Amino acid sequence: MSINVENVVVEYASRRVLNGIDLEIDAGEFVSIVGETGCGKSTLLRLILAEEHPTEGRVQVQGRERSRPDRTCGYVPQRYSLFPDKTVLANVAFGLEVTSGFWNRNSREFREEALRYLRHTGLSEADAKKYPHQLSGGMQQRVAIAQALIMKPPVLLMDEAFSALDPGTRRGMQRLMKELWRESGTTVVFVTHNTREAVCLGTRVIALVKDGERGSSVALDLEVPHLDFDSDEEELTRLIARVESASVKMDRPASMAVPVIS
Amino acid sequence: MSFFRIDTQPARIPAWVLSWFLFAAGITAYFYAAEQRHRENPDDRVMPTVTQMVRAFQDAAAKPAEGQEVQEAPQSLIQRVRGSMLATDTLATARRFLISVALLFPAVLLGLHMAMFPYMGAFFLRFFQFFDKIVALSLLPILFIAFGIDELSKIMLIVIGVAPTIILDTVNLTKSVPREQIVKGFTLGAGDFAITYRIVLKQIFPRVLNSIRLNLKAVMLFLFAGEMIASTDGLAYRIALLRRHMGMDTILPYALWVALLLFAVDLGMSTLNKKLHPWFQE
Structure with a gap:
């Protein structure tokens, strides 16, 4: 098992945000997490990242609890994903260089590897010399994905990574992401508020649903069939509507979702 | 319009x-x-004419100060300028100024560490927040007693006057680096110091240089205070000395000369900042 979230509760100043979240994610899965704004999707991601710690319960990645973020999880946030002072190539090679140790540094080798990853994500050698502010939003996220994947993390966490992109670029990035996931076999946890994106990308869709009485969120594993971008549009629309209705209400149809909390 | x-x-x-x-x-x-x-x-003598000021400035730039040894042997123009009152004073002030500015860089490192390492922040922050409010000139007598009336007391006055501002500014700049960047660094395998120096310091450095640029006038102000009170050379010493003789024909060009020097330093730092950090957008 890649990620194990056990009975997790998160409270901020006596306000409970997450309430008894249980979640098991197997290695190689692509899990989409959906939910309304403020339901705690990003909080759950930060817990897996070990940037935050639960008030109760525990979160294990690769079988161990961690005190802070490390190389176990790659991370692609919505914004500020690249280091502005470094060129695109230096951004992608950064992880390799910083982990190589002072005496084992082989910049040329690392840069060649970085260039290979950049090409793989659809960027050219000319782009490699640019600074992040000289790239479009879509290109920046391509670099961010290459930067994370070059370290071959067992888990890749993406927090609304494509939210700021225009629809065309977003579709391209979704296809690229799915392709990279298939090739790398990395476990991906993808937080999004876009249901279509969640359904088309994820092999599994988890909804964080606000409990009407308590205001805190619980996790529901929506047992939806996995669809692809080329699936029948009618079937896709029907499924999106079902997911959306299930992820905003607690009194969902029993056939639609299976709660993964006790 | x-x-x-x-x-x-x-x-x-x-x-x-x-x-x-x-x-x-x-x-x-x-x-x-x-x-x-x-x-x-x-x-x-209160408002000298252009001719008077030009003559006084030419004298200052080509002749030694009163009381200084005059070389008997004929000298070249460069030798005369080098030994002139203006050059001697400018060099004395520039030396103190450069040492003081150089001493602000450890202050930058301290501010960076205070913001990055919470225990260091807890140890130093409150102290410097209070220290920043102390009027440095009020400490001048203590500095003269503690460090004597030589160079050290003047440099300490500048450091005490400007360093807390630079430290607190660096703390704020460091804290303004998005959290995502630090988390990203960890996930790419960087340790605490790699994140501090290779990610955060590199990102804030252009802004730190701008902050030092904004404080150049404060550095000069404290330097002038020190020189006016206890010094035997320097631009401010000369201005204070000439004030007693109502030498406005020299004081005014000296004041403009100081402004010009500061402007040149500021322009130099700004150009250097752009050259060193082509990615910096501000």
């Missing part, structure tokens, strides 16, 4: 005229007033 419209852009020539207008008006007003005073009293 829409002087009070916020959605307007001055054309090139009006913008140029406007930006130089106050300089021209100031110079004209001065020379008009000086002319008037000299018409009433040809020996007026």
Whole structure:
């Protein structure tokens, strides 16, 4: 098992945000997490990242609890994903260089590897010399994905990574992401508020649903069939509507979702 | 012309005229007033004429100060300029100024560590927040007692006066680096110090240089205070000395010379900042 979230509760100043979240994610899965704004999707991601710690319960990645973020999880946030002072190539090679140790540094080798990853994500050698502010939003996220994947993390966490992109670029990035996931076999946890994106990308869709009485969120594993971008549009629309209705209400149809909390 | 419209852009020539207008008006007003005073009293020393100032500045730039040894052997122009009152004073002030500015860089590192390492922040932050409010000039007598009236006390005055501001500014700049960048660093395998120096310091450095640029005047202010009170050379020492003799014909060019030097340092730092950090957008 890649990620194990056990009975997790998160409270901020006596306000409970997450309430008894249980979640098991197997290695190689692509899990989409959906939910309304403020339901705690990003909080759950930060817990897996070990940037935050639960008030109760525990979160294990690769079988161990961690005190802070490390190389176990790659991370692609919505914004500020690249280091502005470094060129695109230096951004992608950064992880390799910083982990190589002072005496084992082989910049040329690392840069060649970085260039290979950049090409793989659809960027050219000319782009490699640019600074992040000289790239479009879509290109920046391509670099961010290459930067994370070059370290071959067992888990890749993406927090609304494509939210700021225009629809065309977003579709391209979704296809690229799915392709990279298939090739790398990395476990991906993808937080999004876009249901279509969640359904088309994820092999599994988890909804964080606000409990009407308590205001805190619980996790529901929506047992939806996995669809692809080329699936029948009618079937896709029907499924999106079902997911959306299930992820905003607690009194969902029993056939639609299976709660993964006790 | 829409002087009070916020959605307007001055054309090139009006913008140029406007930006130089106050300089021209100031110079004209001065020379008009000086002319008037000299018409009433040809020996007026409060507002010297251009000729008087040019002559005094030429003397300062080519002759040694009164009381200094005069070389008997004929000297080249460069040798005369090098031994002149202006050059001697400028070098003395520049040396103190550069040492003081160099000493601000450890302050930057301290601020960086205070913001990055919470225990260091807890240890130093409150102290420097309080220390920043102490008027450095009020400590001058203590500094003279503790460090003597030599160079050290003047440099300490500058450091005490400006360093807390630079430290607190660096703390704020460091804290403004998005959390995502630090988390990203961890996930790419960087440790605490790699994140501090290779991610955060590199990102804040252009802004730190700008902060030091903004504080150059404060550095000069404290330096002048120290030189005026206890020094035997330096630009401020000379101004204080000439004040006793009402030597306005030298004081005014000296004040302009100091402004010009500061302007040059500021321009140099700004150019260096752009060259070193081509990615920096501000």
